[in-house]
Amino acid sequence: MLATTSKVNHTILSLLKEEKAFALYRLPGKTEFHLMVSEKNFLEVEEMDFEELPSGFAFVPFDQSKLWFLPADYHFTSTNDSIDLSEFNISVCKKDITGFQLIPSNEDSDKEIYMQKVDQLVKSLQNNVARKVVLSRRKKVGTLAGNDYFSAFQKLCKTHSDAMVSLVYFPEKQQIWLGATPEILVKQDKAQVFTTMSLAGTQSAFDVNGKEIRPIDALWTHKEIEEQALVGRYIINCLKKIRVREFEEEGPKTVKAGKLLHLRTYYIIDNKEVNYPNLSSVMLNLLHPTPAICGMPKDAAEKLLAEVEGYDREFYSGYLGPINVDEESHLFVNLRTMKIENGEVYTYAGGGITAESLPGKEWWETELKMGTIKGAFDNIEKL
Numbered sequence: 293m294l295a296t297t298s299k300v301n302h303t304i305l306s307l308l309k310e311e312k313a314f315a316l317y318r319l320p321g322k323t324e325f326h327l328m329v330s331e332k333n334f335l336e337v338e339e340m341d342f343e344e345l346p347s348g349f350a351f352v353p354f355d356q357s358k359l360w361f362l363p364a365d366y367h368f369t370s371t372n373d374s375i376d377l378s379e380f381n382i383s384v385c386k387k388d389i390t391g392f393q394l395i396p397s398n399e400d401s402d403k404e405i406y407m408q409k410v411d412q413l414v415k416s417l418q419n420n421v422a423r424k425v426v427l428s429r430r431k432k433v434g435t436l437a438g439n440d441y442f443s444a445f446q447k448l449c450k451t452h453s454d455a456m457v458s459l460v461y462f463p464e465k466q467q468i469w470l471g472a473t474p475e476i477l478v479k480q481d482k483a484q485v486f487t488t489m490s491l492a493g494t495q496s497a498f499d500v501n502g503k504e505i506r507p508i509d510a511l512w513t514h515k516e517i518e519e520q521a522l523v524g525r526y527i528i529n530c531l532k533k534i535r536v537r538e539f540e541e542e543g544p545k546t547v548k549a550g551k552l553l554h555l556r557t558y559y560i561i562d563n564k565e566v567n568y569p570n571l572s573s574v575m576l577n578l579l580h581p582t583p584a585i586c587g588m589p590k591d592a593a594e595k596l597l598a599e600v601e602g603y604d605r606e607f608y609s610g611y612l613g614p615i616n617v618d619e620e621s622h623l624f625v626n627l628r629t630m631k632i633e634n635g636e637v638y639t640y641a642g643g644g645i646t647a648e649s650l651p652g653k654e655w656w657e658t659e660l661k662m663g664t665i666k667g668a669f670d671n672i673e674k675l
């Protein structure tokens with residue numbers, strides 16, 4: 293393979309070598325990417341308080357056991373393969389860049405076990421223990437060959453223009469997380485407009501003949517419509533708790549996320565009108581974990597997951613994103629993501645289980661979702 297050069301990738305390799313925490317990200321619909329680097333590593337904060345925190349990047353595990361925040365000691369923005377590092381004291385690594393390939397592992401499929409778990413949950417849900425539980429799994433898909441993280445990132449940016457694409461290095465655990473998430477958790481823009489979304493229901497964006505389904509032609513089952521409506525009701529309940537009644541609801545609408553279709557509704561609040569102090573931080577505390585990643589009611593779903601799921605989600609389905617950058621904050625649910633640890637690659641996916649779920653279909657849905665992030669590799673393992 294021909295070695296290529298890339299200024300940004302050489303910077304990434306230097307940061308990895310020097311074990312310096314960083315977050316590289318590109319927001320949905322934007323062309324520029326951002327690289328944030330801290331001298332101090334990720335800091336543990338007590339609260340994700342948008343009013344108090346400086347400019348930086350939030351990176352929080354699903355269980356919120358620790359709230360990590362990367363202060364943007366250095367923040368570079370660019371649209372191409374050049375970043376101006378003159379003020380940043382780092383000796384740039386000149387290693388050859390050797391692609392980004394997955395060497396698939398021959399691990400046994402956990403299909404049967406996953407389907408048994410779905411079955412077990414469906415029985416609990418039929419007995420009204422909860423209404424919905426989002427069961428997930430982690431799959432070790434292989435080992436990483438190559439070191440071209442930036443090309444993988446750029447590839448995801450190109451194929452997922454509506455996603456938040458990110459590459460985060462978390463030195464404490466020596467983990468790299470690469471993802472392309474379609475789900476906004478909390479967004480607060482310059483004009484003080486707050487946005488969150490209900491995103492749920494999944495189907496392939498291609499029919500059985502491989503022809504692309506236009507979002508407008510997508511048909512949804514009762515199970516999927518209900519699954520997404522539950523997330524919406526949960527969001528409205530959070531707003532009720534803080535007595536915010538003036539909000540706009542846009543949707544549900546079918547939207548494309550890579551090779552998948554979802555149902556999405558936006559909830560938008562103009563905080564210039566509502567004037568709710570610290571709205572984003574308060575809503576963040578109320579929202580996470582939403583029924584798009586946990587379940588409904590929350591406590592019952594958490595209990596069922598603790599009994600059935602059987603692994604630590606770590607940063608998958610936690611949240612991440614920039615806070616107080618150019619007077620805006622954009623937090624996303626960490627979905628369609630992979631973890632690279634000791635050269636091993638793990639993908640993650642979950643799906644909403646209701647009393648109507650069919651185990652085989654739920655399994656297939658997680659396979660499809662994992663396919664999204666595998667698109668970052670040069671050689672895509674066939675699904």
Ligand SMILES: C=C(O[C@H]1C=CC=C(C(=O)O)[C@@H]1O)C(=O)O
Nearest residue numbers: 492493494584627641642643644
């Ligand atoms: C939990 C995931 O997706 C969520 C977001 C959209 C659709 C979902 C679903 O159809 O179940 C999930 O709620 C995941 O990608 O791992």
